[in-house]
Amino acid sequence: MDITVEELKERLEKGEDLHFYDVREEHEYEEDNLGAILIPLGELPDHLDELEAIKDEEIIIHCRSGARSGKAARYLESQGFSNVRNVLGGILAYRELED
Template identity: 90%
Template structure:
């Protein structure tokens, strides 16, 4: 299930405690990030142990445009995660909100 950038921004602005992950590469994250935990998409399988306690929790995943985070959500769902959510439009759409 997807989450819109508007909903994400509202929840971040409220200071909600989110399980929020960024699956871009490290250099992209260093240039601009929303405060999510960085786990590059290619490394996601190596981090399943640290995520396993979140299998039934909401996990919000974003990337640059929504493509990599979509793949991450599909992968997590294949591993039994029940509430992984893709940020539609990614950080590009999020930054457009702020302009």
């Protein structure tokens, strides 16, 4: 299931405690980030153990445009995660809201 940047922004502004992950590369994250936890897409399989505890909770994933986070969401779903949400349009769309 996807989440819009508008919904994400609203929830971040409210200070909601989210399981929020960024699957871009480290250099992209250092350039600009939304405060999500960085797990680059290629390293996601190595982090399944630490994510196991939140397997049935909502997990929100974003990247630059939504493509990598879509792959990450599908991967997690294939591993039994039941509530993974991909941020549509990624950080590019999110930043457009702020202009």
